[in-house]
Amino acid sequence: MADLAALEDPKVRAVNERHGDDHGVNLTKLRAVAKRLGTQPDLAAELWETEDTPARLVAILIGRPKAYSAAELDAMLRDTRVPKVHDWLVSYVIKKNPHVEELRTAWFSDADPVVASAGWALTSDRVAKRPDGLDLPGLLDVIEARMKDAPDRLQWAMNECLAAIGIHHPEYRARAIGIGERLEVLKDYPTPPGCTSPFAPIWIAEIVRRQDPGSARA
Template sequence: MTVDEILAQFESLGDDARRKHNRKAGAPDDQFGVKLGDLRAIAKKIKTDHELALRLWETGNVEAQLLATLIIKPRSLSADQLDELTRSATCSQVADWLNSYVVAEHPEKESLRQKWMKAKDRWSARAGWHFTASRVNKGGGGLDLPALLDRIEREMPKAAPEVQWTMNNTLAAIGIHHPEYRERAVAVGERIGLYRDWPVSKGCTPPYVPVWVAAMVERQG
């Protein structure tokens, strides 16, 4: 399939309600409103096509970038290429798929994480905190957790919303998996108050750290 053929297919699958939902979630206007399940079905047919994935990404279209993350070869990317892709994500959904399906499979993800933890670019910083939260969830070996708490307390209130989300995930991970820092993590969450009034469906846990940590610790027994 060519890029033009795929974009034409996206147009035929576009849905007004989905477009409105995407815009509300921060997606730019360059999107068709294709359901994620339809994107996965297209990817299943294509399987892997690295060059096509790169061309799709370059369009700047939301669905094209999402599809690219599903058909690209992560290990065929240099660290510099992956850094460039990360910085050129169009929205949070794209950034999260890139992190989950591409960066997570790359052999240099840890060196990139360290680089991104110093970045001012919102998508790089979001990725850096995403993979830091992942490391905390897996035990946090080699990480300076008190220093991370200091940074979160100092930086999260003024961080870009896209970065706040994964910083908050890191804060919650520290509170959930590291009892020795739980009290401080919860106190930081209370003081900052991020997502305190976040609406959630019945039975779901809100991302407000004090509630999130308490719920997860209770489940752990």
């Protein structure tokens, strides 16, 4: 905790707070702390209980993803409001856990939009990597009906799923692009030079172009 406190940088905090993250620790330096510690599940549990954001980020990195029970991960996710902690928990722990599909289906329609956003993020991962058994037209129906008015975090996750369907499944690409064009979600999102817009029609077209030039609207 002392090491993490010493890494606090007011300039980093100012940038992070604009994105809803309540810490000022450079993530490269934070990762170096975690690398030095190595895998320590007991310490990870102690750090998580502090509720301190940098400590929780380190906890995610030094824990053992496959060792958590579904109940533990559900409780951890519901206790997570900081975007970076939420994203890292999903990406670095839950996606590697044997209970991932059980959690995905439980969270997908949760009444808490932040919890539901995790279910949608896990669904996007399945759309891209293991789509067998998913109802892709049904997902597009839900996105078309609900994404426009969804809370920010949930809207972002649904938009990611829309893009994933359009990118990885050519048979649904035209419909995915059409939904994005009609809803205009994130159409005006400020995008730094050299980065791809999160507006689904642009996102889909650009990634498909990189993979197979000329087929973005195939």
